Amino acid sequence: MSVAERRELLFAAAVRVLERDGLAALSTRAIVAEAGMSLASFHYAYETHEQLLVEIIAATIDGELSAGLAGLGDAAARTPREAIHGALTSYLELVRTDPGREQGMFELTQHALRRPTMTALAADQYAKYHAAAAELLDHVADRFEVTWSAPTTDLARLVIAMTDGLTLAWLTSRDDEAAARLITLTTDALLAHLENS
Amino acid sequence: MSVAERRELLFAAAVRVLERDGLAALSTRAIVAEAGMSLASFHYAYETHEQLLVEIIAATIDGELSAGLAGLGDAAARTPREAIHGALTSYLELVRTDPGREQGMFELTQHALRRPTMTALAADQYAKYHAAAAELLDHVADRFEVTWSAPTTDLARLVIAMTDGLTLAWLTSRDDEAAARLITLTTDALLAHLENS
């Protein structure tokens, strides 16, 4: 088994443990147990436990939220309202499907914010979130031939703040209806800054 | 020294450690070191380490966000916009003043969400947040003789989601100007649901 393959297996196992049991339970031993390896094999693939954490943070930035938001957002939408409402709803569905995933993201962010060596990672993470959201907004404007009356970089921050708040609200209450109403309110807030061009 | 007094000292010490070093560093030894006590004294006052955590979560619900939001919100505001914008700004100021506090709240919430015995606490925490925000909104409506065109319980969830998102955004970027613009966008979103009565 090559080192690269071993890293991949450990990485996948670590993500599973993180989503299932949380960051506090993401010990080296838990990871190798999940991957079915011996303890020493870990340090053969990764120099350090923290190195794996860094890699997880950096990697999950790319696929995670951008896929969740942009994925179903533009499929069959006929109006900007449908597009935005659909994107937020599909994101909520992603949270509902496996809450541990988003919870793990939060834990990773909190963890990174506490260690000086990793705070830059958290900043990068959110910068990419904002970029992905801005891209989605620009895409909506292009598709429906409308323009945003506020900078999309600012509106993107609003979107990310709302998805974070929405996630936290749902995780703590598990109230689907309230989350749906929150999505509608958020859609209203965004559409208020949309004008025909 | 009475047991009650000792509990109070340990409680205060634990909060300081939590805000300064994070939940991961909030060990029994760190707490008693901060309080200048011996290790055994802890278990004389608290039966268990987790019991202290529960108490911290339950207690910080009351004073924390309600004070931050309602505190300066209605002081010298002459319009609903000023009231809401001022309340959100004063909340951001609270986050900026000591970020560790809000970060600790997030960590406690995440922690509580992961253990089945404490998830109810997290739910309570956010229920009270929502209640406090709804109260603030009702207060604004009363004071300026206006009415909200959406249920304040729903709008309250929007407020809490936005404060959470705002906090996370500022913690990860430390961008004061972007946070200010985010507050303005949030204020717009709320005022859109305000009508003269």
Place this chain on the structure above:
DNA sequence: CCCGAAGTGGGACGAGTGTCCCACTTCTGC
């Protein structure tokens, strides 16, 4: 064939964790 390098596993080390026990001091009530 066989030697050396790469890969792999078990075990151990030192540090840190929550909890507990047992001496010791301090103070109250009779």
Place this chain on the structure above:
DNA sequence: GCAGAAGTGGGACACTCGTCCCACTTCGGG
């Protein structure tokens, strides 16, 4: 004044943690 309770501190227990070392197997090239 003194017995007994309450309060207090040091040390130890059992455990988990990340990391590392050292035998052991596996395998490819001379």
